[in-house]
Amino acid sequence: MISYVSRRLGTSLVLTVLVSMITFFLLSNSFDGVVRSILGTAATSATVQAKKAEMGMDRPVIVQYADWLFHAVRGDFGISYFTGQPVGTAVADHLTVTLSVVVTALLITTAISVVLGVLAASRGGVIDRLAQGASLFGYIVPNLLLAIGLVVVLAVELDWLPATGYTPFTENPGRWAASIVIPVIALTVGGVANLSAQIRGAMIGELRKDYVRTLRTRGLSPGSIVLRHALRNAAGPAFTVLSLEFIGMLGGALIIENVFALPGIGSYSFSAALQGDVPIIMGLSLFGVLFVVGVNLVVDVVNGWLNPKARIQ
Incomplete structure (x- = not known):
């Protein structure tokens, strides 16, 4: 090793x-x-x-x-x-903003994807079709278009959230959360589409293997088989996709931060290049x-x- x-x-x-x-x-x-x-x-x-x-x-x-x-x-x-x-110093200052958005989006993406992927693979039926529909939506809609749509609806029409700007967490946690909600949603949708599909596929493959049938004959509960055995074995490929999503989200910050005027690495890179x-x-x-x-x-x-x-x- x-x-x-x-x-x-x-x-x-x-x-x-x-x-x-x-x-x-x-x-x-x-x-x-x-x-x-x-x-x-x-x-x-x-x-x-x-x-x-x-x-x-x-x-x-x-x-x-x-x-x-x-x-x-x-x-x-x-x-x-x-x-x-x-x-x-400059990179560290702007990195804090980017990571606050990307890490939050990654955590939410992981939680939603695991739930969707596991339920779609183990239950099938309507839940599987809904999960596949959600993944298809995430694949089709670009992050930029989704971000603009969210701004129009949530910020302009409903006035629930700020359209642009960033408030540091140490200054006001409530305003910080409000300032990253729309960027986080824009990054999460595409991430869920990729990761949930990967988890679903890996889980379906695991649930069809011989060891799962053996565990069922031994009387283990379906929940134990799915969560303690199949999900653990499917975690390897899902972890690889998750790491790629992390890198992709950081790259997506270049677009998202310019749309929402966030002082992160993406917008700073753009201004430095100009x-x-x-x-x-x-x-x-x-x-x-x-x-x-x-x-x-x-x-x-x-x-x-x-x-x-x-x-x-």
Whole structure:
């Protein structure tokens, strides 16, 4: 198991370095535009070149990347070109907002999906058709369209919830909850569609296996068979899908946060990209890679622990 984890860590490290290097090299093509954004449109070519030399952008790109990587490994991700705020602090501030929405949506998605998937597989009939209909709705309706519809109905027409904005939990828990309800619903619907379908399929496969028939002949209650045996064995594939949903929800925040004017990672990434704020973009891209790599690593380790064949492969 230690060898398995070590291989996964090594692969993850190489992937992180490669992605950060490619990102930096792509950004290097826009250094002139970034400097002009800082100095203003009236800046002359000589002024631009002088500013690039001052910022170290006149050095070879590989040297600039090596310098950034050296500082990043030590926890120094640089300073924003436009706000002067340390990148680590800026990312942490906006990450709190994003995680408050994504983690809440993920918890609700998991709870609803487990209930729907288990009931659909074990009861069948009308409940199964309703669960499949809910999954189909989640597949068909895009998050953006659903978010706009929820704003129109719940915020504009009924005036139950705020249409935009975010209130920190520490400032007012009630307003915080109200400010994330619509974004959470928009993210949850698609997540439930994917995860509940996966749980349903895995549960149906488990309930048809021989060991389930053996447990029934021994007199175990249906609830015990479903929850203590079939659901536990179906948890592996469902866990993999759940991890993918977590990553997908974080990516969906880029759209959702701009729709609802939430000061999270998604909206911050968008504004940083428009400004060409290279340190912020590099910090956010590094966070994104580490997040995806970390989630995949956890999934690999858990699957390797549950299934020895995965470790061999």
